[in-house]
Amino acid sequence: MPEHPTPQPHPPRDWTDGHVERWLPVLADLDPDIEGAVTRMSRLTHHLGRVREQGVSDYGLHKHEFDTLHVLAGRGGHAAPSDLRADLNLAPASVTGRLESLERRGFVLRTPSTEDRRKVDIVLTEAGRAAWQEALDVVGREERRLLGVLSEDERRTLSGLLRKVMLAQEATAGG
Amino acid sequence: MPEHPTPQPHPPRDWTDGHVERWLPVLADLDPDIEGAVTRMSRLTHHLGRVREQGVSDYGLHKHEFDTLHVLAGRGGHAAPSDLRADLNLAPASVTGRLESLERRGFVLRTPSTEDRRKVDIVLTEAGRAAWQEALDVVGREERRLLGVLSEDERRTLSGLLRKVMLAQEATAGG
DNA sequence: GGACTGTATTTCGGTAGCGAAATTTTGGCA
DNA sequence: TGCCAAAATTTCGCTACCGAAATACAGTCC
Numbered sequence: 122m123p124e125h126p127t128p129q130p131h132p133p134r135d136w137t138d139g140h141v142e143r144w145l146p147v148l149a150d151l152d153p154d155i156e157g158a159v160t161r162m163s164r165l166t167h168h169l170g171r172v173r174e175q176g177v178s179d180y181g182l183h184k185h186e187f188d189t190l191h192v193l194a195g196r197g198g199h200a201a202p203s204d205l206r207a208d209l210n211l212a213p214a215s216v217t218g219r220l221e222s223l224e225r226r227g228f229v230l231r232t233p234s235t236e237d238r239r240k241v242d243i244v245l246t247e248a249g250r251a252a253w254q255e256a257l258d259v260v261g262r263e264e265r266r267l268l269g270v271l272s273e274d275e276r277r278t279l280s281g282l283l284r285k286v287m288l289a290q291e292a293t294a295g296g
Numbered sequence: 297m298p299e300h301p302t303p304q305p306h307p308p309r310d311w312t313d314g315h316v317e318r319w320l321p322v323l324a325d326l327d328p329d330i331e332g333a334v335t336r337m338s339r340l341t342h343h344l345g346r347v348r349e350q351g352v353s354d355y356g357l358h359k360h361e362f363d364t365l366h367v368l369a370g371r372g373g374h375a376a377p378s379d380l381r382a383d384l385n386l387a388p389a390s391v392t393g394r395l396e397s398l399e400r401r402g403f404v405l406r407t408p409s410t411e412d413r414r415k416v417d418i419v420l421t422e423a424g425r426a427a428w429q430e431a432l433d434v435v436g437r438e439e440r441r442l443l444g445v446l447s448e449d450e451r452r453t454l455s456g457l458l459r460k461v462m463l464a465q466e467a468t469a470g471g
Numbered sequence: 472g473g474a475c476t477g478t479a480t481t482t483c484g485g486t487a488g489c490g491a492a493a494t495t496t497t498g499g500c501a
Numbered sequence: 502t503g504c505c506a507a508a509a510t511t512t513c514g515c516t517a518c519c520g521a522a523a524t525a526c527a528g529t530c531c
Contacts, residue, residue, distance in 0.1 A: 135462040140383070144370050151436075154451040155443045159344065161458035162337040167385050168465055169334065185487075195319050203509065208315070210342050212489050217511055219487085239496045239509045261326075268330045270464040271457060276329040279457045282450055283336035287310040289445040290343055349489095360517075378479060387519050392481055394517085414479045414526045475530080482523070493512070501504085 137161050169263060176259040182252055187260065189219050190228060190245065190253040198245040201234075205243070228252060312336050344438060351434040357427055362435065364394050365403060365420065365428040373420040376409075380418070403427060 137160045141153045174184040182190075192208045193200055202216045209216070220243060223229045228249030234240035245253075268276055312335045316328045349359040357365075367383045368375055377391045384391070395418060398404045403424030409415035420428075443451055 132456070132459055133463060135459050135466055137459070137462060147370060148432075152440070152443075152451070154448075154455040155436075155439055157455040158443060158451065158458055159341075159439050161455070161462050163341045163344075164385060165458070165462060165465065166338045166341045169338075183486095195315075195322060201509080202511095210339060213510065214490080214512080215488050222486095237497070237509085241510070257323075261330075264330055264334050265327070267461050267464050268327075268333060270460055273329070275457055275460075276327070276333065278453065280329040280332040280336070281307070282446060282454045282457075283333055283340070284307060284310050284312070285445055285450075286340060286442050287312060287336050288308060289442050290340065291310055358516095376479080377481095388480065389482080389520080390518050397516090412479085412527070416480070473531095476528090478525100478527075480524085480526100483521090484519105486517105486519085488517080489515085491513090494510085495508100496510105497506105497508075499505090499507100501502100 135161075137164070165267070169267075172263045173260055176263070177256040179259070180252060180256040182256055185219055186223060186226075186228070187253065187256055189223060190249055191257075191260075193229065193243060193245045194250065194253050198250070200243050201240050202243060223249070310336070312339070340442070344442075347438040348435055351438070352431040354434070355427060355431040357431055360394055361398060361401075361403070362428065362431055364398060365424055366432075366435075368404065368418060368420045369425065369428050373425070375418050376415055377418060398424070 137157050140160060141151070141156050144151055144156065145153065170184060173187065177184060177187045188209060189205060192205055196204060196208075202213070202220065205211070205219075206213055206216045211219075220229060220231060224231055226248075228246055230242075230244040230246055232242045232244065234242050268279075271279065312332050315335060316326070316331050319326055319331065320328065345359060348362065352359060352362045363384060364380060367380055370383075371379060377388070377395065380386070380394075381388055381391045386394075395404060395406060399406055401423075403421055405417075405419040405421055407417045407419065409417050443454075446454065
């Protein structure tokens, strides 16, 4: 699409603009910027998830599998299920399910911890690390492509504003 | 942790700062602002979803049920399943499932369209509208609370930056 | 007007997620 | 030592979601 000659500061409308506009007459006290921001974040998160799912499938992985291996690799290749629970924002039961299938595929090892027998050590195997590294590059690509339309300053601003919001959230939710 | 005496403009660190910091030595080419923004959006979206689920449960609804009624109400009380599919970012099969349970509970009616017999008209019933309105107030509260830590200008900036990103997304995804 | 392409919705089979309860272990404390 | 609350993980029952195929209808082309 070529540049428009009009020098207006208004960017073109995205899907969410239409969504918010439909709602304004119904809910007069709706703040368009709050609704707009929340809606866009939700849709973007959703989209990136889909792209990840589709991207890592070329390497025989699912999004959840990749994400789990990713967190594990980020922690040096070993972690407790409760670490994964926190990092991945999951219910405890879901972690068990994910580890089950990763173990079946030989990507992680589950060994009872020696120091505290309630705990379990999750260890990334060589096969797991290899699968992760292969898919790694694909995953960040869409994020870079989309966030790349912002300047460096804008990205810093975006991240900073979101940090403010998250601090408010974490202050109440205990972590 | 008490305040540091340094007068830097750095806000306190949120969870994501620690996450990104853990990753930097492992993936040197990671852009902290991209990773930070994406991570925060994902976590915020997740959090708001949980709060919605918990909030609307006081009115006997689930998050999905409320969201579906919400979209329906926003479209004047009637829509086609494919409209809901687009608005809710769902697979076609999922819409059927949602409507099934909403119909069982008497919140929507499914009547075959007279003009195009492939289509189905989804109509919000009085009971559906009542359930929606009761829960309505709760849902926006957490969004307002969290986004409320930003100034009006900041919220406009946030929403605007996200619009830019979404335009890049929608340009390729055809929707 | 009959075959053909495209669109709207549902059905089917399978997976992942959640909440709640159970299990095992720990660390304190009498 | 024996009891007990708290913590880490798993099991269980259930629901929602997805992809792919099926069904039913609409509009078009010859």
